[in-house]
Amino acid sequence: VAQNLHGAENLSLIPGEVGASAVQNIGAYGAEVKDLITEIEAIEIKTGHLVYITNAQCEYAYRQSRFKSDWKDRFFITHVTYRLSRNFVPHLDYGNIRGALAEKGIATPTPSELRQIIIDIRNEKLPDPKVEGNAGSFFMNPIVERGQFEVLQKLYPNMPHYIIDNEHVKIPAGWMIEQCGWKGKTMGRAGVHHKQALVLVNKGGADGKEVLALCQQIQLDVQAKFGITIHPEVNIR
Ligand SMILES: Cc1cc2nc3c(=O)[nH]c(=O)nc-3n(C[C@H](O)[C@H](O)[C@H](O)COP(=O)(O)OP(=O)(O)OC[C@H]3O[C@@H](n4cnc5c(N)ncnc54)[C@H](O)[C@@H]3O)c2cc1C
Numbered sequence: 001v002a003q004n005l006h007g008a009e010n011l012s013l014i015p016g017e018v019g020a021s022a023v024q025n026i027g028a029y030g031a032e033v034k035d036l037i038t039e040i041e042a043i044e045i046k047t048g049h050l051v052y053i054t055n056a057q058c059e060y061a062y063r064q065s066r067f068k069s070d071w072k073d074r075f076f077i078t079h080v081t082y083r084l085s086r087n088f089v090p091h092l093d094y095g096n097i098r099g100a101l102a103e104k105g106i107a108t109p110t111p112s113e114l115r116q117i118i119i120d121i122r123n124e125k126l127p128d129p130k131v132e133g134n135a136g137s138f139f140m141n142p143i144v145e146r147g148q149f150e151v152l153q154k155l156y157p158n159m160p161h162y163i164i165d166n167e168h169v170k171i172p173a174g175w176m177i178e179q180c181g182w183k184g185k186t187m188g189r190a191g192v193h194h195k196q197a198l199v200l201v202n203k204g205g206a207d208g209k210e211v212l213a214l215c216q217q218i219q220l221d222v223q224a225k226f227g228i229t230i231h232p233e234v235n236i237r
Contacts, residue, residue, distance in 0.1 A: 030091030
């Protein structure tokens with residue numbers, strides 16, 4: 001790694017948002033932060049060295065980076081440099097964006113209008129952590145082999161899915177959790193959000209063990225019904 005990281009002296013940085021977004025490659029509505037990040041400035045915790053890490057070195061993937069795997073707890077990120085496009089090229093085909101635009105009678109949204117529409121959709125579907133403790137999507141959407149998907153599709157013709165490539169298909173974990181009857185259910189003091197089954201919520205006073213027990217029970221049920229193992233998106237320590 002040390003060979004790949006280069007020294008501070010030759011680079012000027014645009015200060016950007018720091019930290020966790022670059023750790024988990026946050027994404028939503030057809031966009032991922034990995035497509036904007038050019039470079040990361042970090043301090044190696046053990047040595048105190050300032051290092052610059054390129055986008056490619058982070059090995060970004062869906063909700064993944066080396067900061068979540070072999071570099072876990074190794075670096076403290078101090079700056080993230082983003083390169084943004086001057087041209088506005090919105091992704092409108094995700095979720096219910098087009099439906100929401102039609103409702104407001106907007107054909108070609110400005111960036112600000114689109115931002116507000118996505119905020120409104122999310123506020124409608126996701127619990128506010130200030131009101132009900134949660135970490136957003138608890139599980140990652142699994143990507144399965146096309147053959148496995150086709151077998152499942154015969155059993156569940158309405159199964160939502162996104163084609164990744166010729167061999168792989170992404171299936172929404174929230175849909176499978178809902179099919180297992182978990183939406184809005186609780187186990188102890190932890191539960192599954194009533195509007196979005198991908199989100200586990202703290203109903204009041206649940207500790208980590210209770211959330212983990214709920215997570216494991218959901219994993220077992222999804223495995224039993226669909227033969228698919230779903231993995232947490234959150235870090236479990
Ligand atoms: C309501 C809600 C909706 C959400 N929706 C989405 C979504 O649509 N898409 C999505 O991708 N995620 C979503 N999330 C998850 C969210 O992106 C993560 O929770 C967020 O990235 C974590 O940031 P944090 O600062 O709160 O976490 P923290 O728990 O502080 O940090 C997360 C991890 O990053 C590490 N870290 C933090 N700062 C640094 C740093 N400076 N240097 C090195 N490591 C650091 C921490 O050690 C930890 O391992 C949602 C969460 C909520 C609550």
